[in-house]
Amino acid sequence: MKHTISILCDDIPGVMTRVSGLFSRRGFNIESLSVGHTEVSGKSRFTIVVKGDDRVLEQVRKQLQKLIHVIKAWDIKQDDAVEREHALIKIKLEDVKKHELLQIITAAQARIVDSSGPIWILEVTGDTRSVDNAFNLLNDYNILESIRTGKIAIERETSRFISG
Amino acid sequence: MKKGKFTGARIIVKSLEAQGVEVIFGYPGGATLPIYDELAKSSIRHVLARHEQGAAHMADGYARATGRLGFCMSTSGPGATNLVTGIATAFMDSSPVVAITGQVPRPLIGNDAFQEVDTTGITIPITKHNYLVQQAKDLPHCLSEAFYLAGSGRKGPVLLDIPKDVQLEEFSLNQVKRPLLEGYNPTIKGHPGQIKRALGLLKNAQKPVIIAGGGVCHAEAQEELKQLAERGDIPVVYTLMGKAAFHNSNPLCLGMLGYHGRVEANTAISEADIILAAGTRFGDRSTGPLGSFAAQAKIIHIDIDPAEISKNVSAYLPIVGDVKNIIGRLADLIPTIKHPDWTTHLKEVAKNHPLREIKKGVMTPHILTVLKEIAGDPILVTDVGRHQIFAAHYFPVESGRSFITSGGLGTMGFGVPAAIGAKLGHPEKNIVDIAGDGSFMMTCQEIATAVEEDIPILVLIMNDYCLGMISQLQDAFYGKRYEACRFGKNVDCAKLAESMGAVGIRVSREKEIAPAIEKGLSEDKPCVIDFILEDTPNVYPMVTGTSLMEYVE
Numbered sequence: 001m002k003h004t005i006s007i008l009c010d011d012i013p014g015v016m017t018r019v020s021g022l023f024s025r026r027g028f029n030i031e032s033l034s035v036g037h038t039e040v041s042g043k044s045r046f047t048i049v050v051k052g053d054d055r056v057l058e059q060v061r062k063q064l065q066k067l068i069h070v071i072k073a074w075d076i077k078q079d080d081a082v083e084r085e086h087a088l089i090k091i092k093l094e095d096v097k098k099h100e101l102l103q104i105i106t107a108a109q110a111r112i113v114d115s116s117g118p119i120w121i122l123e124v125t126g127d128t129r130s131v132d133n134a135f136n137l138l139n140d141y142n143i144l145e146s147i148r149t150g151k152i153a154i155e156r157e158t159s160r161f162i163s164g
Numbered sequence: 165m166k167k168g169k170f171t172g173a174r175i176i177v178k179s180l181e182a183q184g185v186e187v188i189f190g191y192p193g194g195a196t197l198p199i200y201d202e203l204a205k206s207s208i209r210h211v212l213a214r215h216e217q218g219a220a221h222m223a224d225g226y227a228r229a230t231g232r233l234g235f236c237m238s239t240s241g242p243g244a245t246n247l248v249t250g251i252a253t254a255f256m257d258s259s260p261v262v263a264i265t266g267q268v269p270r271p272l273i274g275n276d277a278f279q280e281v282d283t284t285g286i287t288i289p290i291t292k293h294n295y296l297v298q299q300a301k302d303l304p305h306c307l308s309e310a311f312y313l314a315g316s317g318r319k320g321p322v323l324l325d326i327p328k329d330v331q332l333e334e335f336s337l338n339q340v341k342r343p344l345l346e347g348y349n350p351t352i353k354g355h356p357g358q359i360k361r362a363l364g365l366l367k368n369a370q371k372p373v374i375i376a377g378g379g380v381c382h383a384e385a386q387e388e389l390k391q392l393a394e395r396g397d398i399p400v401v402y403t404l405m406g407k408a409a410f411h412n413s414n415p416l417c418l419g420m421l422g423y424h425g426r427v428e429a430n431t432a433i434s435e436a437d438i439i440l441a442a443g444t445r446f447g448d449r450s451t452g453p454l455g456s457f458a459a460q461a462k463i464i465h466i467d468i469d470p471a472e473i474s475k476n477v478s479a480y481l482p483i484v485g486d487v488k489n490i491i492g493r494l495a496d497l498i499p500t501i502k503h504p505d506w507t508t509h510l511k512e513v514a515k516n517h518p519l520r521e522i523k524k525g526v527m528t529p530h531i532l533t534v535l536k537e538i539a540g541d542p543i544l545v546t547d548v549g550r551h552q553i554f555a556a557h558y559f560p561v562e563s564g565r566s567f568i569t570s571g572g573l574g575t576m577g578f579g580v581p582a583a584i585g586a587k588l589g590h591p592e593k594n595i596v597d598i599a600g601d602g603s604f605m606m607t608c609q610e611i612a613t614a615v616e617e618d619i620p621i622l623v624l625i626m627n628d629y630c631l632g633m634i635s636q637l638q639d640a641f642y643g644k645r646y647e648a649c650r651f652g653k654n655v656d657c658a659k660l661a662e663s664m665g666a667v668g669i670r671v672s673r674e675k676e677i678a679p680a681i682e683k684g685l686s687e688d689k690p691c692v693i694d695f696i697l698e699d700t701p702n703v704y705p706m707v708t709g710t711s712l713m714e715y716v717e
Contacts, residue, residue, distance in 0.1 A: 009347065010346070010347065013296075014284065014288075014296070017285065017288060018288055021288055021289060025289065059471070059475055062470060062471035062475075063471055065470070065471070066469070066471050067347070068292075068293040068313065068345065068347060068348050069347055070347050071346050071347040072347075
């Protein structure tokens, strides 16, 4: 089953290796991993999406929690959380009916962030399903390259940990 | 150097002194010379090993024998990689070792410099934590954190990788940051509600059993365990790591459980209704096949590491915390109970399934018996292999920290250097290493260290010119096709020991066993006795099926 694991940790070198090593040694492929600073200086937060056996992943979570610089590691329940990811998509405009493309962009809830030349860059933000959906809609066009941030997720409830 | 300024190297040695370090085991190299220069001015004893792996096992042996931190040190590159086996050994058995490695100067890191490896990268999975110290002013808090981490909570090795130019860098102590370990707060006291529930389960149990693991030894909870077992009339089985957790001759002691466990121990586990597992991680050697393990039982699992709860075996009632604290509470609260049917039944099983008879002769079980008679209660160190399991079965131990073995990693070559470390921790005790000829040859050069450093250990080699456990497995599971397990008979281990300045004795007749051991124990030099085994039986019981109850005995 797919899990979204959130980790609050110290922002110091080596944390990424320690975290990812616990997955790779068990043969898990991390589907996405995003990390960035938080509202507390010196603290980072990871969101990791990974597929695997529930029991084994619970073991991984406990091992993550054991890492000295991890303050908290927990499994996010999808229903209780807001999830977002971001994608950038580069499209070549050759042989393209622009008005059709513009309609699709609207339908996909994408935005044009660069249209200065014959290659446009679009951005999409949403939960994983809506970003997938945007890709589906744009599939008929010539996508030169694309990139996704991977999911970030935050729970609706008040903070699960005392920060600051 | 300006007044009030320190170099990194000096603060390292000062921190070690402040920590009360008596001895550090190491092997120098270009990247640690500044530390050695400071160490020369210090009262800390440095034991110069003959291989970094030896230094790591010595620190480990010292830590296991004393409960204090063991320190080892090596240079960068090959020095650090040679420590790896020793660090992993300590990690698997939760032994508090602090390893200091030199690293190439900061400007060279990442450039494939001479003797450069990514030491912290290599050791992440085998340390509790590690540091690449980036600036000299980080050293004080990194060192104090490292000492604290290694010796608190679930103990384990911590490594500090220190670039040579950081060792030489000057800084003033007022630049020092305070340590902050927000994410580390081990639970010591057991949850009172959980303890109460455990008590309820134990009171109502008809067939209770205690599994004593290595955690009982680390926590030094032997006295509490004895009280609990005796008041509650609860039989005790031990894991290999937990052998010294419970007086082996106590009538409630059923011996070792698991893959090579005693039949009565494995029967108790298989028939029990309540199991109290203390300080064990339910390693595969002690559970056998998980599917059938303790099928009738509700398991109360006490461990200081929450990640051990339900890792291998589901816990019905977990209690996270220090084993000494929790067992102590349980021992205080438990009323005097008797389980005559259960204990009588297990005694009956024990009577019907004794260990194989000890035949007189130059054979491991007999040698162990003679050693027990002569040496009393020494610290027994073992290497890894068939002799290790023989030692677990045929050498009863009485007190804590008196059985030192590489249980988790199963590191051949552990014995000699670990015995050296143990001897430095307990100079007043006899330290006897039971080795196989295979294990001995892996680290035998450390005999030279023992001689030079005047550390009188006794090494008994169970020499069958063979890798005993390998041949046993080939015998049981590979149709007796003995491949790559026989050694030639060219090596004379006694002469080898003599060549390094130790006393070497070769024994090939039964009547020579006792005099040789007596001589070995009375020597004030290291002594190696090479027992040329006349027969090399396999070690039984051995589980061969899909449950602990399918075995050859």
